[in-house]
Amino acid sequence: MSADFAIQVRDLTFSYSDGATALAGITFAIAAGESVGLVGPNGAGKTSLFLCLSGVLKPRAGLLQVGRLDPRDPAQRRLLPTQVGIVFQNSDDQLFNATVFDDVAFGPLNLELSPEEVRKRVADSLERVGMSGMEERVPFHLSGGEKRRIALAGILAMQPSILLLDEPSMYLDPRGRRELIQLLYTLGGTRMIASHDLEMILQTCDRVLLLDRGRLIADGPARTILADAMLMEAHGLEVPYSLRGTSAPER
Amino acid sequence: MLHRLRVAVAGLVAALLLALLARLPLRWFLQRLGAAALFFALFALPLPWLLAGDTPDWAFGPIRLSWRGVEAALLITAKAISLVTLFLIVQATAPLETTFKAAHALHIPGLLVQLSLLTYRYVFVLADELRRLRIALRVRGYRNRASRHSYRTAGHVAGTLLVRGYERAERVGQAMRCRGFDGQFRSLDKFTTHPIDIVALLLLAASAVALVVWDRTF
Numbered sequence: 001m002s003a004d005f006a007i008q009v010r011d012l013t014f015s016y017s018d019g020a021t022a023l024a025g026i027t028f029a030i031a032a033g034e035s036v037g038l039v040g041p042n043g044a045g046k047t048s049l050f051l052c053l054s055g056v057l058k059p060r061a062g063l064l065q066v067g068r069l070d071p072r073d074p075a076q077r078r079l080l081p082t083q084v085g086i087v088f089q090n091s092d093d094q095l096f097n098a099t100v101f102d103d104v105a106f107g108p109l110n111l112e113l114s115p116e117e118v119r120k121r122v123a124d125s126l127e128r129v130g131m132s133g134m135e136e137r138v139p140f141h142l143s144g145g146e147k148r149r150i151a152l153a154g155i156l157a158m159q160p161s162i163l164l165l166d167e168p169s170m171y172l173d174p175r176g177r178r179e180l181i182q183l184l185y186t187l188g189g190t191r192m193i194a195s196h197d198l199e200m201i202l203q204t205c206d207r208v209l210l211l212d213r214g215r216l217i218a219d220g221p222a223r224t225i226l227a228d229a230m231l232m233e234a235h236g237l238e239v240p241y242s243l244r245g246t247s248a249p250e251r
Numbered sequence: 252m253l254h255r256l257r258v259a260v261a262g263l264v265a266a267l268l269l270a271l272l273a274r275l276p277l278r279w280f281l282q283r284l285g286a287a288a289l290f291f292a293l294f295a296l297p298l299p300w301l302l303a304g305d306t307p308d309w310a311f312g313p314i315r316l317s318w319r320g321v322e323a324a325l326l327i328t329a330k331a332i333s334l335v336t337l338f339l340i341v342q343a344t345a346p347l348e349t350t351f352k353a354a355h356a357l358h359i360p361g362l363l364v365q366l367s368l369l370t371y372r373y374v375f376v377l378a379d380e381l382r383r384l385r386i387a388l389r390v391r392g393y394r395n396r397a398s399r400h401s402y403r404t405a406g407h408v409a410g411t412l413l414v415r416g417y418e419r420a421e422r423v424g425q426a427m428r429c430r431g432f433d434g435q436f437r438s439l440d441k442f443t444t445h446p447i448d449i450v451a452l453l454l455l456a457a458s459a460v461a462l463v464v465w466d467r468t469f
Contacts, residue, residue, distance in 0.1 A: 056425045081431035092376055093422040098348035098368055105439055110431035115439055140375050158430065 005065070006032040006162055006190040007053065012062035014045075014052055022048035024214040025062070030190060032161070037205035037222055038194040041236030044211040046194040047089070050164045053192075055080045067161055081107065084162040085155030089170055091147035092139075100126075100142075100150050101135035107158040125153040129183060145176030149183070162190045169197045198226055198240040210235060256322050258466040259329040265458060266333040266340075273340045283339055284332065291331040298324040347371055352440045361436030373419070380415055384408050 007030040014023040022045045030036055038046050051057040052064065055071035067083030069076040088094050097103035104125055108118040126132045129149040139147060148168065155163065168184075169177045177200070184191070184204045195201055201208060201222060208225045210218040212235040218225050225231065227243040253259045270280065302320030309316045341350060348368055355364040388404065395401055 051425065054429050056428060078431075078433075081429060086429050088422065088426060090422070093419060094426045096369060096372055096423050096426065098346075098372055102348070102438070106427075106432075107430040109437040109439065110433065118439060139372070154430065 004031070005029045006034070006067060007192070008063070008065040009053075010063040012049075012052060012059050012064060014048055014057060014059045016048075021214050023052065023059070026211075026214075026216045028209060028216060028219055030192070032190055033188070034207060035191045035193070035205045037201035037208040038192055038211060039196075039198065039201060039208055039226075039237060040211035040217075043213070044235075045214045046211055047166055048214075049211070050086055050166055050192070050194065053164060054084055054086045081158055081160070082111065083160055084164060085158055085160035086164040087148075087151050087155055087166060087168060089167040091144070091151045091171075094151040094154065095139035095142075095147055098138065099135065100131070100137045100139065103139060103150060104154045104157050107154055111158065121157045121159070122153075125157040126150075128156055128186070129153045130179075143176075144171040145173070145179065148172065148176070148180065152183070156187075160189070163187065163192070165191065165193045165195075167195055167197075168193060169195060169200050198237065199242060202226060202240055202242060210237075212236070253330060253462060253466045254326075255466050256326050256329070258462055259326050259333070261465075262462050263329045263333045263336075265462075266336040270336050270340055273344050275339060275343050279343075280336075280339060284335055287331065287335045288328075291328060295324040295327045295331075298327070349440070352438050353442055355436060355438060356440075356442045362434075365436040369423070373416075373423075376419070377412060377416055381408070381412060384411065 007028075009029070010027050012023050012026040013021075015021045026045075026049065038049070040046055048057060052059050053066050053071065055066075055077040059072065064071050066080065069080055069083055071077050071080055095103050097106055101122060104122045105118050108121045113121070122135070123132070126134065129152050131146065131149050131153060134142075134146070134150070139150065142150065148171075165184075168180055172180060177197070181200055181203055184193070191205075193201060193205060205222050207220065208218075208222040209216060210225060210231070217235060218228075218231060223243065226240055229239050232239050253262060299316040299320035302317045302323065308318045345353070348371065351364050351367050351371070355361060385408075388408070393404060
């Protein structure tokens, strides 16, 4: 596998313990710095793909390389959190510490950094997401948008080169969603965003992977794939409003 | 630990003095004390009757009391109020997570501290889930009655909460692993001991020992 790509996946297959196939022979490669959207109907395998990439789920077959690390190898899997960070759908699952400071510091502490470095990373991450000054707040009392940003700060504090965002605009009101999109523009690095919010995908991603029932159906420019009405409808999606009326390529 | 009423009362006075020193808000303190008192009353109130037996020290019609029972009831009450007061002092004078982290600094196993912190964090989330489940029940006309339907519904609600809690625990575990968690509890908080802390600790320990010695000997 080439070391030039940030993420490389070849024939990735994964099934859950109850036998249900979540991913069936997925193959793609993402270059460093690319912003890629992951779309598909419910149950397509988007979350399962992210969990395989972060080393949480062990694939049944296939080759995998994330930030030059192989998540299937236990020794390399331990180093994965420094390369790839995943922001979950439900921020309550990710904010499990008593205060915001403790939560953002959780990752750097696990990396065994010095106390000064930990504090610096917490301060920098909170500033990047616009949440400076919230260190002593209790996660339970935060709004959906604030929780999402704190969860992101906790991931950014580990300084990963790859970010995986699973339905980042879910549970957000329109203002929270707008602020999130603005924030996504400022983040560098390689990004994969799984979402039903196709307008947001259009705004933030140049390339899109379409998944359905564990298979990779399409891989190409976002505007081309999302404008293809027949393709979208065949896989439980629809063309975003901003693209309707544009001529879709004949299939 | 204490068997004699006057010693227990002395302990109670000491605990209340500590509460005064800690500047516990009176209404807050009395509310919680009241809740605990209701519970203890269950055990304390029947004692004068129970210990009367056939030879009561004081009888007025059907009411028969024994002084031993009254003394035992007062003893339990004094000890219970002391305990609750001390517990409320610990709870009121520091955020709970700080207390847990202090326990870790005192070499309580990290696993216990981590579990306590996670429990504290998610008990409110679970309570919120329960609240939403109850609203869902009400909007479909459910009312709590002593009927088989009610018992079955209560069972379903409990089971649902259990399953949701379990699934959330799985997801939180995944999130922890994604951020490099290896089983060890880590915290930045440093606790420093000042001379006044040592003096306070020695005073408290000495008082406790003195109470027990007094109880046993004099």
